[in-house]
Amino acid sequence: MWRRILRQFSTKVKPKNLRLESISPKVIRAEYAVRGDVVLKSMEMEAKLKDGVKYPFTEIIPCNIGNPQSLGQNPLTFVREVLSLIVNPKLLTLPGISQIYASDVIERAQILLNGTTGGVGAYTMSQGLPVVRNSIAKFIEKRDEMGEVDPNNIYLTSGASGAVEFLFKIIISSEKDGVLVPIPQYPLYNALIALQGGSDVGYYINSSKGHWEVSIKEMEKALEASKLKGIRTRCLVVINPGNPTGQVLRKENMRQVIEFCDEHDLMLIADEVYQHNIYTDSTQFHSFKKVSQEMNSPIEIASLNSISKGYHGECGLRGGYMELHNFETQVKDQILKLASISLCSNSVAQCAMELMVNPPQPGSPSYDTYTAEKNAIMGALKRKSQLIHKLLNEMVNVQCNFVEGAMYAFPEVKFSAKAIREAKKKNMPVDKFYVFRALEETGIVLVPGSGFGQRPDTYHFRITTLVQEDKLIDLLNRFKAFNDNFHNLYS
Amino acid sequence: MWRRILRQFSTKVKPKNLRLESISPKVIRAEYAVRGDVVLKSMEMEAKLKDGVKYPFTEIIPCNIGNPQSLGQNPLTFVREVLSLIVNPKLLTLPGISQIYASDVIERAQILLNGTTGGVGAYTMSQGLPVVRNSIAKFIEKRDEMGEVDPNNIYLTSGASGAVEFLFKIIISSEKDGVLVPIPQYPLYNALIALQGGSDVGYYINSSKGHWEVSIKEMEKALEASKLKGIRTRCLVVINPGNPTGQVLRKENMRQVIEFCDEHDLMLIADEVYQHNIYTDSTQFHSFKKVSQEMNSPIEIASLNSISKGYHGECGLRGGYMELHNFETQVKDQILKLASISLCSNSVAQCAMELMVNPPQPGSPSYDTYTAEKNAIMGALKRKSQLIHKLLNEMVNVQCNFVEGAMYAFPEVKFSAKAIREAKKKNMPVDKFYVFRALEETGIVLVPGSGFGQRPDTYHFRITTLVQEDKLIDLLNRFKAFNDNFHNLYS
Numbered sequence: 010m011w012r013r014i015l016r017q018f019s020t021k022v023k024p025k026n027l028r029l030e031s032i033s034p035k036v037i038r039a040e041y042a043v044r045g046d047v048v049l050k051s052m053e054m055e056a057k058l059k060d061g062v063k064y065p066f067t068e069i070i071p072c073n074i075g076n077p078q079s080l081g082q083n084p085l086t087f088v089r090e091v092l093s094l095i096v097n098p099k100l101l102t103l104p105g106i107s108q109i110y111a112s113d114v115i116e117r118a119q120i121l122l123n124g125t126t127g128g129v130g131a132y133t134m135s136q137g138l139p140v141v142r143n144s145i146a147k148f149i150e151k152r153d154e155m156g157e158v159d160p161n162n163i164y165l166t167s168g169a170s171g172a173v174e175f176l177f178k179i180i181i182s183s184e185k186d187g188v189l190v191p192i193p194q195y196p197l198y199n200a201l202i203a204l205q206g207g208s209d210v211g212y213y214i215n216s217s218k219g220h221w222e223v224s225i226k227e228m229e230k231a232l233e234a235s236k237l238k239g240i241r242t243r244c245l246v247v248i249n250p251g252n253p254t255g256q257v258l259r260k261e262n263m264r265q266v267i268e269f270c271d272e273h274d275l276m277l278i279a280d281e282v283y284q285h286n287i288y289t290d291s292t293q294f295h296s297f298k299k300v301s302q303e304m305n306s307p308i309e310i311a312s313l314n315s316i317s318k319g320y321h322g323e324c325g326l327r328g329g330y331m332e333l334h335n336f337e338t339q340v341k342d343q344i345l346k347l348a349s350i351s352l353c354s355n356s357v358a359q360c361a362m363e364l365m366v367n368p369p370q371p372g373s374p375s376y377d378t379y380t381a382e383k384n385a386i387m388g389a390l391k392r393k394s395q396l397i398h399k400l401l402n403e404m405v406n407v408q409c410n411f412v413e414g415a416m417y418a419f420p421e422v423k424f425s426a427k428a429i430r431e432a433k434k435k436n437m438p439v440d441k442f443y444v445f446r447a448l449e450e451t452g453i454v455l456v457p458g459s460g461f462g463q464r465p466d467t468y469h470f471r472i473t474t475l476v477q478e479d480k481l482i483d484l485l486n487r488f489k490a491f492n493d494n495f496h497n498l499y500s
Numbered sequence: 501m502w503r504r505i506l507r508q509f510s511t512k513v514k515p516k517n518l519r520l521e522s523i524s525p526k527v528i529r530a531e532y533a534v535r536g537d538v539v540l541k542s543m544e545m546e547a548k549l550k551d552g553v554k555y556p557f558t559e560i561i562p563c564n565i566g567n568p569q570s571l572g573q574n575p576l577t578f579v580r581e582v583l584s585l586i587v588n589p590k591l592l593t594l595p596g597i598s599q600i601y602a603s604d605v606i607e608r609a610q611i612l613l614n615g616t617t618g619g620v621g622a623y624t625m626s627q628g629l630p631v632v633r634n635s636i637a638k639f640i641e642k643r644d645e646m647g648e649v650d651p652n653n654i655y656l657t658s659g660a661s662g663a664v665e666f667l668f669k670i671i672i673s674s675e676k677d678g679v680l681v682p683i684p685q686y687p688l689y690n691a692l693i694a695l696q697g698g699s700d701v702g703y704y705i706n707s708s709k710g711h712w713e714v715s716i717k718e719m720e721k722a723l724e725a726s727k728l729k730g731i732r733t734r735c736l737v738v739i740n741p742g743n744p745t746g747q748v749l750r751k752e753n754m755r756q757v758i759e760f761c762d763e764h765d766l767m768l769i770a771d772e773v774y775q776h777n778i779y780t781d782s783t784q785f786h787s788f789k790k791v792s793q794e795m796n797s798p799i800e801i802a803s804l805n806s807i808s809k810g811y812h813g814e815c816g817l818r819g820g821y822m823e824l825h826n827f828e829t830q831v832k833d834q835i836l837k838l839a840s841i842s843l844c845s846n847s848v849a850q851c852a853m854e855l856m857v858n859p860p861q862p863g864s865p866s867y868d869t870y871t872a873e874k875n876a877i878m879g880a881l882k883r884k885s886q887l888i889h890k891l892l893n894e895m896v897n898v899q900c901n902f903v904e905g906a907m908y909a910f911p912e913v914k915f916s917a918k919a920i921r922e923a924k925k926k927n928m929p930v931d932k933f934y935v936f937r938a939l940e941e942t943g944i945v946l947v948p949g950s951g952f953g954q955r956p957d958t959y960h961f962r963i964t965t966l967v968q969e970d971k972l973i974d975l976l977n978r979f980k981a982f983n984d985n986f987h988n989l990y991s
Contacts, residue, residue: 022798023798025800025826025827025828025831026734026765026766026767026799026800027670027671027734027767027800027827027828027831028828028830028831029828029830029831029834031734032670032671032673032831032834033669033670033671033672033673033677034673035669035673036669036670036834036837036838037834039837039838039841041837041840041841043840044626044840044843045840074623076618076622076623077621077622078618078619078621078622079617079618079622079623080618081618082618084619084621086590089587089588089589089590090588090590092587092588093584093585093587093588093591094584096580096583096584096587096848097580097581097583097584098580099577099580099581100584100600103600105596109591109594125816126570127567127569127570127571127572127573128569128575128816129816129817130568130569130575130813130814130815130816130817131567131568131569131570131815131816132565132567132570132808132815132816133816135535167658167818167842167846168842168843170841170842170843171842174842178524178526178527178695179518179523179524179527180518180523180524181524182523182524182525182526182697186524197841200841201841204669204838204841206673206697243517243518243522274517275517276517276518307514308517309516309517309518317623322621323621324621324622324623324843325616325619325620325621325622325623325624325844325846325847325848326620326621326846326847326848327658327843327844327845327846327847335516336516336518337516337518337519337520339519339520340516340518340519340520340523343520343523343527343528346527346530346532347527347530347695349532349534349535349536350530350532350661350688350691350692350695351658351659351661351662351665352535352659352661352815352818353816353818354818355658355816355817355818355846355848355849356816356817356818357587357816357817357846357848358846
């Protein structure tokens with residue numbers, strides 16, 4: 010009251026209650042370069058382009074984020090047909106519906122709807138619809154061939170990110186709790202560790218002979234260093250296939266990782282969202298759970314999967330799951346409580362997940378179209394990853410490892426001292442400077458390596474392998490011209 | 501390696517790395533009774549019912565959670581028709597589509613799809629699709645009549661819960677950071693405060709003359725007490741219309757709340773998800789933002805809304821938004837970063853939100869059906885809330901305030917010393933004991949008042965007002981028989 014009256018006589022503006030210096034420092038500390046300032050700049054430029062401002066290119070091409078459908082990848086027909094029926098079940102009673110949709114589409118929609126209590130508009134069980142978790146369990150049984158899978162160990166989440174949030178809430182209670190994370194890494198991990206107030210314990214992924222490799226030595230080194238700081242490391246994160254590094258782990262390497270976890274009392278978060286994105290014939294995806302079962306290892310594993318990647322690319326629907334292996338029941342109950350607090354993940358994405366793990370089978374009416382669409386997408390992803398690898402390696406001062414899996418290349422760029430000085434003047438690391446210049450000159454949106462972490466005095470960027478083939482060569486040629494000119498300018 | 505070899509000679513089972521005593525105490529502390537042990541028990545019983553076990557009832561009736569469509573409320577036809585087109589845009593090219601859907605359905609789907617970059621399968625901007633935020637801004641302009649609303653202040657979230665998560669991450673960094681929350685309250689708030697490691701500062705909501713009332717005196721008392729504990733309280737949560745208490749705030753009361761925030765440097769979280777659920781002619785919903793604008797108040801307000809409530813009841817889609825009013829730009833940038841880290845809320849729910857805030861207008865082909873469906877749902881909700889109020893008050897030892905809004909009644913029950921002793925023997929508060937007995941005898945799932953907080957030595961339960969009308973009278977009669985018998989037994 011007094012305050013309001015006094016304010017009428019004052020010319021001072023009352024400061025806000027929430028200011029940068031008064032909000033949680035954990036939030037300030039968190040970084041997420043995949044949608045950072047380079048992306049904000051690109052959005053500004055896109056708006057200007059639309060307003061008629063002239064640039065040396067006609068469109069902004071977002072290669073910063075694994076978002077396939079924004080770059081023209083089509084959703085699978087079967088998936089979207091079923092989803093249209095579950096969001097509007099009245100279509101099922103339409104007299105001509107069997108002329109519009111194949112019988113297996115209609116049948117599947119009915120199965121999914123029967124698996125809900127009141128359709129997709131009702132909250133589901135916190136852990137996810139049983140009809141979906143049962144199909145996921147069968148999918149894992151078939152994938153791993155290691156016997157029965159319990160649907161009660163499966164939790165549907167909002168993308169795989171939602172699963173990581175649940176796990177870090179359980180694992181981290183203070184800055185004394187550490188999580189071993191790869192460098193470079195998909196920065197979701199460090200961001201969520203920072204938000205949770207924990208400590209990231211980074212282990213380097215080695216680059217050698219044209220490949221990225223996960224090394225136990227690096228993990229041991231990181232773990233030792235963290236112990237000296239009094240950090241109690243609880244958990245190891247491995248991304249396989251790698252993001253941003255694209256490596257696909259060999260079984261022998263995975264066995265070492267599992268032994269390392271056992272030796273050092275670590276639970277393992279196996280980020281396996283790219284399990285369908287494998288591009289070489291010499292490599293194969295194995296799940297960490299399968300390999301640990303073969304070894305009879307007792308370690309706890311949370312295995313993550315997502316509808317956003319693979320050949321579905323349904324990023325916008327926000328669907329994911331995690332399977333908890335070897336977890337204590339009481340701990341699973343706590344995770345279930347966390348899931349209950351956020352009520353449930355969205356029902357449409359849960360159903361899309363069911364469609365991903367349970368595709369049409371040979372002989373069913375949608376099988377041929379489904380298979381043709383899947384093969385077209387996978388074929389293109391494979392060709393594009395090979396093309397990008399080849400053309401990047403033809404650029405001055407750029408060296409790119411083979412893209413075995415996932416959706417990214419993470420080439421190293423060697424910069425001159427002059428370029429590094431120039432970047433310093435602009436108050437940014439040279440890889441960011443380079444990425445900003447590339448955006449301004451070619452319209453391509455990349456993420457600087459510093460956003461993922463990299464060895465000191467090395468510089469990288471991440472580029473997705475998603476641009477449609479008819480545009481990709483032209484884009485890479487323009488990018489090569491920029492790159493070669495950049496290095497010439499600062500030589 | 502050694503460890504594995506040693507294990508072969510040992511009969512001891514290695515303890516798990518994650519155990520109740522080794523995980524974050526913040527998680528253990530969090531409670532969420534809406535899906536707590538009463539619900540787990542009801543799920544067990546439901547499975548047994550299906551297996552042929554005999555109970556004195558034929559079905560479990562979930563009155564524990566505001567989940568309208570699970571209890572037979574139908575989704576709005578217009579909403580689901582548009583959604584079916586946006587999840588399967590190929591339907592738009594079907595020759596007979598204009599015989600199936602009205603022109604405004606088709607038009608709206610096209611507008612929404614044009615507002616995406618690559619359809620609903622692509623990640624949206626972290627803050628949400630501009631086409632959706634623009635419609636929300638117009639909806640608020642029309643609702644509040646206080647001039648222009650900036651779509652950049654609107655953040656699409658995963659239900660309203662997602663908005664609260666963002667806000668608490670910003671506000672709370674340690675147990676010294678307090679949030680004023682109502683008692684009783686929707687327990688999401690206390691659960692998220694616990695997970696974030698902050699302190700809940702509870703203020704009582706008064707019950708008098710058949711109404712629930714928010715009192716500034718209670719807020720002041722709570723704030724004073726928290727100061728003595730060294731807690732710096734940053735934020736006030738008000739739920740209007742109230743959950744679980746159902747009161748609708750009068751404007752004079754809201755003005756006092758706003759002055760209180762101004763006086764004590766608090767930002768205000770206005771949980772307004774029940775803004776369409778008003779059941780009496782004498783009360784009206786006013787947004788806190790509107791009232792604060794009328795007062796020319798400088799306080800920061802986050803106003804929450806959701807597609808899960810109102811007459812849409814689209815809980816399963818998980819859509820919500822918050823509008824940030826008077827927030828510092830730098831703080832909004834930090835919230836945008838948080839949104840970026842979780843990439844975006846799901847695109848289907850975003851579109852459903854657009855359909856909620858921008859319904860068909862008079863003269864458009866879907867208008868009549870939409871209006872008829874809406875009125876039927878609202879009429880039923882009103883009748884049911886009045887019926888529940890009336891019949892609860894006819895039960896022995898039960899007193900229920902008027903349900904002015906939201907979807908719940910929160911009656912007080914007087915228990916005998918004998919009943920309280922009996923409950924103590926079973927190691928639970930008497931309201932939980934009562935709710936468990938009600939479940940076992942009638943199949944009704946309620947939430948005990950202790951799950952929401954209540955004044956010491958008072959006891960309540962929450963019941964939703966959602967059961968379909970044809971079942972409701974019978975249910976309440978069975979419940980009355982149980983209640984009267986319970987009090988007779990323990991008299």
